[in-house]
Amino acid sequence: MPSEKKKSAVSIKDIARITGVSVATVSRVLNNKGSGYSEETREKILAVADSFGYVSNMAAKSLKESKSYTVGLILPNISNDFFSTIALYIEEYMEQHHYSVFICNTANQEQKEKEYFRTLSGRGVDGIICISGLNALSDDIITGNMPVVCIDRHPENTKNIPWVMNDDRHGSYLATEHLIKRGCQHILYIGSYTAGYKKFEREEGYIDALKAYGRRVDRNYILYENGSKPHFRESADLVREFMKEDYPVDGIFASNDAAAYGALRTVQSLGIRVPEDLKIVGFDDSVYSRLASPAISTIARHPEELSRTGCKVLLEMMEDKEPEKREWTISTELIERESSQA
Amino acid sequence: MPSEKKKSAVSIKDIARITGVSVATVSRVLNNKGSGYSEETREKILAVADSFGYVSNMAAKSLKESKSYTVGLILPNISNDFFSTIALYIEEYMEQHHYSVFICNTANQEQKEKEYFRTLSGRGVDGIICISGLNALSDDIITGNMPVVCIDRHPENTKNIPWVMNDDRHGSYLATEHLIKRGCQHILYIGSYTAGYKKFEREEGYIDALKAYGRRVDRNYILYENGSKPHFRESADLVREFMKEDYPVDGIFASNDAAAYGALRTVQSLGIRVPEDLKIVGFDDSVYSRLASPAISTIARHPEELSRTGCKVLLEMMEDKEPEKREWTISTELIERESSQA
DNA sequence: ATGAAAGCGCTAACAT
DNA sequence: ATGTTAGCGCTTTCAT
Numbered sequence: 143m144p145s146e147k148k149k150s151a152v153s154i155k156d157i158a159r160i161t162g163v164s165v166a167t168v169s170r171v172l173n174n175k176g177s178g179y180s181e182e183t184r185e186k187i188l189a190v191a192d193s194f195g196y197v198s199n200m201a202a203k204s205l206k207e208s209k210s211y212t213v214g215l216i217l218p219n220i221s222n223d224f225f226s227t228i229a230l231y232i233e234e235y236m237e238q239h240h241y242s243v244f245i246c247n248t249a250n251q252e253q254k255e256k257e258y259f260r261t262l263s264g265r266g267v268d269g270i271i272c273i274s275g276l277n278a279l280s281d282d283i284i285t286g287n288m289p290v291v292c293i294d295r296h297p298e299n300t301k302n303i304p305w306v307m308n309d310d311r312h313g314s315y316l317a318t319e320h321l322i323k324r325g326c327q328h329i330l331y332i333g334s335y336t337a338g339y340k341k342f343e344r345e346e347g348y349i350d351a352l353k354a355y356g357r358r359v360d361r362n363y364i365l366y367e368n369g370s371k372p373h374f375r376e377s378a379d380l381v382r383e384f385m386k387e388d389y390p391v392d393g394i395f396a397s398n399d400a401a402a403y404g405a406l407r408t409v410q411s412l413g414i415r416v417p418e419d420l421k422i423v424g425f426d427d428s429v430y431s432r433l434a435s436p437a438i439s440t441i442a443r444h445p446e447e448l449s450r451t452g453c454k455v456l457l458e459m460m461e462d463k464e465p466e467k468r469e470w471t472i473s474t475e476l477i478e479r480e481s482s483q484a
Numbered sequence: 485m486p487s488e489k490k491k492s493a494v495s496i497k498d499i500a501r502i503t504g505v506s507v508a509t510v511s512r513v514l515n516n517k518g519s520g521y522s523e524e525t526r527e528k529i530l531a532v533a534d535s536f537g538y539v540s541n542m543a544a545k546s547l548k549e550s551k552s553y554t555v556g557l558i559l560p561n562i563s564n565d566f567f568s569t570i571a572l573y574i575e576e577y578m579e580q581h582h583y584s585v586f587i588c589n590t591a592n593q594e595q596k597e598k599e600y601f602r603t604l605s606g607r608g609v610d611g612i613i614c615i616s617g618l619n620a621l622s623d624d625i626i627t628g629n630m631p632v633v634c635i636d637r638h639p640e641n642t643k644n645i646p647w648v649m650n651d652d653r654h655g656s657y658l659a660t661e662h663l664i665k666r667g668c669q670h671i672l673y674i675g676s677y678t679a680g681y682k683k684f685e686r687e688e689g690y691i692d693a694l695k696a697y698g699r700r701v702d703r704n705y706i707l708y709e710n711g712s713k714p715h716f717r718e719s720a721d722l723v724r725e726f727m728k729e730d731y732p733v734d735g736i737f738a739s740n741d742a743a744a745y746g747a748l749r750t751v752q753s754l755g756i757r758v759p760e761d762l763k764i765v766g767f768d769d770s771v772y773s774r775l776a777s778p779a780i781s782t783i784a785r786h787p788e789e790l791s792r793t794g795c796k797v798l799l800e801m802m803e804d805k806e807p808e809k810r811e812w813t814i815s816t817e818l819i820e821r822e823s824s825q826a
Numbered sequence: 827a828t829g830a831a832a833g834c835g836c837t838a839a840c841a842t
Numbered sequence: 843a844t845g846t847t848a849g850c851g852c853t854t855t856c857a858t
Contacts, residue, residue, distance in 0.1 A: 151605070153851055164829045169853060180827060195624065197606035201552065202851030204543035205834050212586075212607075220575065226568035233562065233589045242607060244554075245587045247575045263493075264539035265554075265584060282537065373774075403775065432715075433745065433775045495835055506845045511837060522843060544835030547850050829858080834851105841846070 152194040160194075161186050172198065204266055213456065214262035216246045216255060217273040223428050224445060225273065228294070231449035232271060239457060241268070250275045259283050269456045279303070289459035293452040295341065304459075306451045306470035313441035313474030314347025315354075317395050317423040320439070320476055322355045324421055324484055326393030329357075330384065332377055332401045334367035344397040344425065362389060367401060374404030374430065381408040394422045399430035402438050406481065421482040436480030448472045494536040502536075503528050514540065546608055555798065556604035558588045558597060559615040565770050566787060567615065570636070573791035574613060581799060583610070592617045601625050611798045621645070631801035635794040637683065646801075648793045648812035652767075655783035655816030656689025657696075659737050659765040662781070662818055664697050666763055666826055668735030671699075672726065674719055674743045676709035686739040686767065704731060709743060716746030716772065723750040736764045741772035744780050748823065763824040778822030790814045 154172070158165045163183055170178040171187045179187075190196075204210040215232055217225045229245065236243050244262065248255040255276055262270055269289035279297045283290065292305035321329050331348045335341075345364065352359050365384060367376045377396060381404065385391075394409075396402035402424030406416060414420050416436055424431045424440040431438035451472065455465045496514070500507045505525055512520040513529045521529075532538075546552040557574055559567045571587065578585050586604065590597040597618055604612055611631035616639050625632065626643040634647035663671050673690045677683075687706065694701050707726060709718045719738060723746065727733075736751075738744035744766030748758060756762050758778060766773045769784035793814065797807045 154853095155851075165852080166830080166854080167828060170828090173853080175853095178827065183827080197602055199547070199851050200607045201543050201546035202834090203853080205541070205547050205836090205850090206852045206854085208834075210543065215587075219572065220562070221565075221569045221572040223563075223565070226571075227563045229568075229587065230561065230563040230589060233587055234591075237589075242586045242588075242603065244584045245557075245571065245575055246584075247572060247579075249576075260539060261584065265542045407777075429771050430775065433772065435749075435777065496837095497835075507836080508838080508846075509844055512844090515837085517838095520843065525843080541835050544850090545837080547834090547852090548836045548838090550850075827858100830856090832853105832855085834853095836850090837848105839846105839848090842844080 151199070152196050153199065154196075157187060157190050157194065157196060161190050163187065172196075208266075210266040210268055211240055212242045212244060212265065212267045213460075214244045214246055214258065214265075214267045214270045215272075216248060216258050216262075216270060218248055218250045218275045220245060220247050224426060224443070227445045228273070228449050231446050232453055235450055235453040239453075248275055252276055256280055259288075263288055269460045271452050271456055289456055291452050291456045291459065293448055302468075304455050304465050304468050304470070306448060306455065306472060308443040308448060309471050309474045310343040310443075311347040311350065313425065313443070313476075314344040314395070314397070315351045316347075316474070316476045317425065317439075317441050318348045318351035319355070320478070320482060321393040321395060321421055321423060322351065322357070324393075324482055326421055328390045329363065329393035329395055330381070330391050330405075331364045332367065332380065332394065332396040332405060333364065334369070334397055334401060348395055362387075363391075374400045374407065377401035377404030378408045379404075381405045382412075385409070385412060392420050394420065396422070396424050399424035399426040399428040399438065399440055402440070402481075403430040403434050406434055406436075406438060417481050417483045423476075423482055427477055431477075431479065431481075434481070436483075439479045439482040440477050442475045442477050444472050444474075493541070494538050495541065496538075499529060499532050499536065499538060503532050505529065514538075550608075552608040552610055553582055554584045554586060554607065554609045555802075556586045556588055556600065556607075556609045556612045557614075558590060558600050558604075558612060560590050560592045560617045562587060562589050566768060566785070569787045570615070570791050573788050574795055577792055577795040581795075590617055594618055598622055601630075605630055611802045613794050613798055631798055633794050633798045633801070635790055644810075646797050646807050646810050646812070648790060648797065648814060650785045650790060651813050651816045652785075653685040653689040653692070655767065655785070655818075656686040656737070656739070657693045658689075658816070658818045659767065659781075659783050660690045660693035661697070662820070662824060663735040663737060663763055663765060664693065664699070666735075666824055668763055670732045671705065671735035671737055672723070672733050672747075673706045674709065674722065674736065674738040674747060675706065676711070676739055676743060690737055704729075705733075716742045716749065719743035719746030720750045721746075723747045724754075727751070727754060734762050736762065737767075738764070739767050741766035741768045741770040741780065741782055744782070744823075745772040745776050748776055748778075748780060759823050759825045765818075765824055769819055773819075773821065776823070778825075781821045781824040782819050784817045784819050786814050786817075 154165050154168050158168045167179050171184050220226050233243050246258040272292050273294045274297050276297050278299045290303050296305035333345050349359050365380045394405050424438045427440045427442035431440040451470050458465050496507050496510050500510045509521050513526050562568050575585050588600040614634050615636045618639050620641050621639045632645050638647035675687050691701055707722050736747050766780045766782040769782045773780035773782040793812050800807050
């Protein structure tokens with residue numbers, strides 16, 4: 143029956159007709175406008191609405207109110223462990239506040255990210271939470287009236303856009319310090335970067351710690367992944383190459399767990415014992431560090447707090463409140479596991 | 485400036501006024517209605533629209549057309565590896581067809597799933613893709629006019645709701661057959677189930693294979709996880725308990741990779757060599773099987789095909805076409821890795 | 827306490 | 843080729 147028209151749901155008008163009141167009254171009751179109707183009518187209306195399974199037409203409501211109770215969540219890749227966890231918390235939090243969330247996957251492409259800002263605004267979302275893959279947001283975004291909050295990463299020109307970030311730099315500091323305190327003399331750092339977004343907080347934390355403990359910063363001990371190979375392969379290969387040089391190493395701090403895992407595999411295959419001969423710390427507290435054997439010490443971020451804070455700030459902005467701060471930092475924490483045991 | 489009103493975007497009316505034509509003409513041009521305007525007006529309108537950064541008000545459009553170009557994606561848990569991958573593909577596919585997708589996390593709670601069906605219909609989504617956590621959909625869903633397609637899992641009473649599933653049963657058959665062919669005589673099965681949704685396709689595939697090869701089905705060799713412990717812990721403990729009984733075992737087929745991983749850890753800790761003394765196959769091709777050492781053989785599902793098919797079917801339904809089939813099965817595939825090597 | 831009516835931005839049927 | 847207008851379902855102001 144392809145030609146059968148979509149059954150148009152029961153409207154406020156239907157309910158008004160059935161209960162014998164006006165649409166205004168129905169609207170008042172349905173929206174809990176404290177007054178403007180008697181208890182009797184209220185009950186009658188509610189009963190009818192209920193029995194007909196009334197759900198309000200959001201399109202009409204949005205049109206009238208210029209408010210859609212929807213938000214957009216822009217992120218690089220929802221299939222990524224960390225991001226999907228953020229998505230989970232954000233959806234949960236927003237749902238509790240009666241907002242639905244559009245998921246927007248940029249696949250790390252600048253163009254897509256920009257388009258999503260447009261699309262979302264066309265859809266009339268009330269706000270946007272953005273994990274940007276860009277170094278710079280476009281002007282219309284930062285100057286527009288759309289409430290936007292950047293989380294996890296923050297482009298350079300966020301201007302009046304609040305952002306909430308992990309304290310990555312401090313996390314890296316903790317990781318490096320931990321290795322130093324465990325007696326490591328030569329600590330290799332494995333960083334990584336993606337196209338549009340270059341930030342070096344983690345590297346800076348590593349360097350901070352080295353300096354704080356009077357160590358020399360040797361650029362030869364700083365390696366980079368560039369995403370050319372999947373998963374942990376690239377880091378495994380990087381470390382293998384590095385090891386050929388015969389530099390002394392007794393510690394590795396990798397800026398992500400997958401890289402730490404790759405490094406672990408490589409050094410193990412070289413007959414180096416972890417943690418006896420070499421200690422490793424990763425970053426993210428992901429499955430990679432948890433599943434490895436030995437389990438890898440790592441820096442945990444707090445996706446739940448990150449998400450909640452982002453939501454809270456956005457909610458405020460959507461209510462035209464000025465958020466109390468412009469920048470929020472979520473702490474980061476060392477998780478000690480076997481790979482760095484004394 | 486909290487009191488500054490949200491800048492109301494430029495509307496079709498503004499553009500009409502500026503270009504000196506009627507809203508009808510603007511609408512025609514903006515919607516590419518082939519005729520009804522001269523090339524000259526077309527260009528003028530487009531130029532103005534462009535320079536003012538016009539984006540059409542979807543609420544108004546939806547209200548008028550009873551079409552929102554949005555769909556809902558209901559799933560148990562977006563932070564789950566497999567589901568988030570599905571979400572990725574679905575979002576990508578839908579975006580290409582100019583649909584935005586609402587993400588709806590049920591956390592495996594019946595109540596939430598039901599509510600989302602309501603909420604989404606109130607939001608006027610044009611269709612819903614559902615990975616249900618329920619054994620049975622409620623009546624209003626299956627009898628309603630909302631296009632719905634179930635993917636990955638399918639409740640019992642899907643009636644006229646199409647569903648697209650993985651061939652889990654065959655996958656399990658392949659896994660079990662593989663172990664048999666590798667010489668395993670006593671194959672332990674580790675199943676799992678969640679509250680609202682009980683399906684035993686994977687167990688059936690295991691039994692199918694046993695029977696096909698003339699093996700006796702011994703219920704003592706069928707274990708269940710019930711989600712009481714996180715990750716792979718439960719399976720690790722289950723296997724540890726089982727091993728105490730001293731039943732002979734030389735093969736384990738776990739219905740999910742995490743369970744396979746847990747089993748692997750346990751048997752290794754018992755001094756059993758994998759794959760020499762005992763072979764293991766998992767299910768899902770997740771990080772668990774890939775990161776384990778030895779890497780665990782597993783059954784791969786095809787989330788991309790699953791997602792694409794689901795989208796295609798939903799798109800058809802939303803265009804009031806009758807989908808050519810009611811049921812779709814996506815094949816499943818054995819991936820041989822070290823844990824089951826000869 | 828209740829109702830009538832305007833209007834949100836858009837599309838499409840019906841003029842011209 | 844272009845314009846006028848009704849109306850989608852809702853909220854809200856202004857009467858009553």
